[in-house]
Structures are given as structure tokens and as C-alpha cells.
Amino acid sequence: MKILVTGAAGFIGYHLCERLLGLNHEVIGLDNINDYYDVNLKYSRLENLGISRSIIEHKKIISSSKYSDHFRFIKLDIKDKDDLDIVFENHGFDMVCNLAAQAGVRYSLENPSAYIESNVVGFLNILEACRNYKIDKLVYASSSSVYGLNEKIPFSVSDNVDNPISLYAATKKSNELMAHTYSHLFGIKTTGLRFFTVYGPWGRPDMAMFLFTEAILNDKPINVFNNGALYRDFTYIDDIVEGVVSCLLKETDDKTLYRLYNIGNSKPVRLLDFISEIEKRTNKTAVKNFLPMQAGDVEKTWADVTSLKNDFGYEPKTNIEKGVENFINWYKEYYN
Numbered sequence: 534m535k536i537l538v539t540g541a542a543g544f545i546g547y548h549l550c551e552r553l554l555g556l557n558h559e560v561i562g563l564d565n566i567n568d569y570y571d572v573n574l575k576y577s578r579l580e581n582l583g584i585s586r587s588i589i590e591h592k593k594i595i596s597s598s599k600y601s602d603h604f605r606f607i608k609l610d611i612k613d614k615d616d617l618d619i620v621f622e623n624h625g626f627d628m629v630c631n632l633a634a635q636a637g638v639r640y641s642l643e644n645p646s647a648y649i650e651s652n653v654v655g656f657l658n659i660l661e662a663c664r665n666y667k668i669d670k671l672v673y674a675s676s677s678s679v680y681g682l683n684e685k686i687p688f689s690v691s692d693n694v695d696n697p698i699s700l701y702a703a704t705k706k707s708n709e710l711m712a713h714t715y716s717h718l719f720g721i722k723t724t725g726l727r728f729f730t731v732y733g734p735w736g737r738p739d740m741a742m743f744l745f746t747e748a749i750l751n752d753k754p755i756n757v758f759n760n761g762a763l764y765r766d767f768t769y770i771d772d773i774v775e776g777v778v779s780c781l782l783k784e785t786d787d788k789t790l791y792r793l794y795n796i797g798n799s800k801p802v803r804l805l806d807f808i809s810e811i812e813k814r815t816n817k818t819a820v821k822n823f824l825p826m827q828a829g830d831v832e833k834t835w836a837d838v839t840s841l842k843n844d845f846g847y848e849p850k851t852n853i854e855k856g857v858e859n860f861i862n863w864y865k866e867y868y869n
């Protein structure tokens with residue numbers, strides 16, 4: 534298969550590219566390498582895929598030194614429709630996985646425009662390109678944040694999600710609605726995946742796993758919101774990637790065009806227990822700065838993954854102990 538992965542320099546996109554290449558597929562990675570967080574981490578991920586930082590140029594397609602013509606990378610912004618169309622025109626993809634987005638709940642209070650540009654305009658451009666270049670299948674990232682203030686747990690895709698509490702969540706819910714329209718009108722198979730707090734090696738510096746580890750190792754205090762009474766369905770990156778790969782590549786026997794799934798571990802972990810696990814693995818005690826709930830945040834996330842199990846055999850395997858250990862080993866090695 535020839536697959537376009539957008540957001541390829543990002544946390545999930547990088548791991549997905551590596552996995553697809555391991556399965557011998559041909560992958561084109563696309564990313565605008567924005568500076569929402571440290572770009573060095575994005576360039577290091579690309580280096581691992583055989584793309585040297587020194588030769589990356591806007592709009593230039595680069596072949597990997599590690600995977601030769603099986604992996605190519607292009608620095609591009611999905612909000613630039615004409616440039617994106619040229620990529621589709623030139624490559625004839627079998628399928629597309631759109632992970633490029635402005636991520637992060639909290640930042641959407643500071644910079645709402647970034648979310649509309651990448652997540653709404655950019656996503657529309659992806660849908661239009663899928664329509665015009667006859668792409669059979671699009672898998673795209675949604676988010677657990679669409680559940681907003683819902684209290685019924687575990688969260689199920691059949692629950693009403695009309696009450697987002699961040700613009701980030703609103704853009705992800707919009708993606709689901711837009712995908713539904715394009716499936717219906719143009720027969721594109723779309724699969725939306727609501728990711729639940731993904732963590733693991735090469736993870737995002739704006740997320741709890743990274744922030745806590747960095748602070749604890751440097752004897753700095755950590756901010757513990759809602760006085761620690763938060764629960765997250767932390768999901769290990771390899772389990773996420775297996776789920777995404779199944780949605781992309783597994784044949785399904787029915788004619789369903791529009792699909793939407795939760796992809797989580799389905800075992801919420803109390804934030805204080807998560808912190809204890811990091812303390813155990815770093816042999817350090819966290820200095821905790823207890824704070825009230827933050828605007829835009831939710832108390833508990835918990836994925837009901839029954840439909841993903843039934844349709845694609847999804848089975849998360851990594852427990853929090855192993856996942857935290859893997860992250861901390863990576864972190865120590867990467868940051869010396």
C-alpha cells in the first residue's frame with residue numbers, strides 16, 4: 534500500500550510511519566514541523582526515519598536514507614490547499630492517515646486560530662483531496678476531549694457529544710461531522726479514532742508524562758490539578774499504533790463507509806497513582822503543587838473500546854507500569 538501519513542514528525546505519526554515501514558508499506562510523511570513544542574524532538578524523530586534535518590526544505594520531497602524509496606518526507610502545511618493537491622496528484626495514494634493537527638486542550642484557550650487553520654481548514658483540504666484524487670480510505674485523529682463534561686462512564690461513541698468545553702474538542706467533533714458528510718456524499722471510507730491520552734517514548738513535551746518526568750528528574754515542583762482527583766485512560770503508543778494500523782489495513786466485510794471508534798486502554802488511572810509510578814521508576818519523590826481544576830479540563834476519561842475490539846480485534850496490551858518504565862528509559866537516554 535502507498536499511504537500518506539500527515540503529522541509524520543509528531544509523536545503518533547512518527548511511530549505509525551515506523552510501524553507501516555516495518556510492514557513493508559510505502560509511506561509518504563508530511564508535516565509542517567511547527568514550533569508548538571521543541572522542534573528538535575520532531576527533527577530527531579525524522580532522523581530516526583532516515584530524514585536528515587539539514588536537507589529538509591519547504592515543499593521538497595526527500596527520500597529516506599534508511600528506508601530508501603519506501604519512505605519519503607515533505608514539509609508542508611495542510612492548510613495550503615494548492616500545495617497539498619500537488620502532493621496527492623503526484624503520488625496516487627491508496628489511503629491517507631491524517632494526524633496533522635494543532636493538538637493540546639489548554640493551548641486552544643490562548644491561540645484559537647491555530648486550531649481552526651490546521652484542524653478545520655486543513656482537514657477540509659484533506660477531505661477535498663481525498664474526494665478529488667479518489668482516495669478509498671481516510672483514517673483521522675479525533676479525541677477523547679469530545680466527551681466534554683459527560684458524566685456517564687465509560688465513554689461510548691453512541692453518547693451525545695454536543696457539549697465540548699474547549700475549542701480543540703469542538704474542532705475534533707467538527708472533523709467527525711465533516712467526515713460523515715464526505716462519506717455520505719462522495720463514498721469515501723472514513724474512520725475517526727478518538728484517542729485517549731497517548732503516552733510512551735518520543736512523547737509530547739506538553740503532556741503529563743513528559744512534564745512530570747522532566748520536573749521530577751530535575752527536582753522541580755509539578756502542578757497537580759484538581760488536587761490530584763483526576764483520572765486518565767492512559768494509552769500506550771504501541772497499542773494506539775496497532776489500532777490505527779488495523780483500521781487502515783484490515784479488510785472489513787461490510788460496506789460501512791463512516792466509522793468512528795474510541796481507542797484507549799479502557800483502564801483509567803488516578804493521576805496520583807500515575808505520579809507514584811514515575812517516582813518509583815525515577816527513584817525520586819515529586820514535589821507536588823496542588824492546584825484547582827483548570828478551565829477546559831475534564832475529571833475523568835475512560836474509553837469503551839468494545840466496537841474497536843469487535844470490528845478490528847483491538848486489544849491493548851501495555852500496562853501503566855511497563856509503559857512508564859519504557860518512557861523513562863527513553864527520556865533518560867534521549868536527554869542524557
Ligand SMILES: NC(=O)c1ccc[n+]([C@@H]2O[C@H](COP(=O)([O-])OP(=O)(O)OC[C@H]3O[C@@H](n4cnc5c(N)ncnc54)[C@H](O)[C@@H]3O)[C@@H](O)[C@H]2O)c1
Pocket residue numbers: 539540541542543544545546563564565566567575609610611612631632633634635636637650651655674675676677727728729730731732737
Ligand atoms: N497524543 C494524544 O494523547 C492525543 C489525544 C487525542 C488526540 N490526539 C490527536 O492525534 C493527532 C496526533 O497527535 P500527537 O500527539 O502525535 O501530536 P503532535 O503535535 O506530536 O503531532 C502533530 C504533528 O502535526 C504537525 N502539524 C500540525 N499542524 C499541521 C499542519 N497544519 N500541517 C502539517 N502538519 C501539521 C505538527 O508539526 C506535529 O508534528 C493529533 O490530531 C491530535 O489532535 C492526540
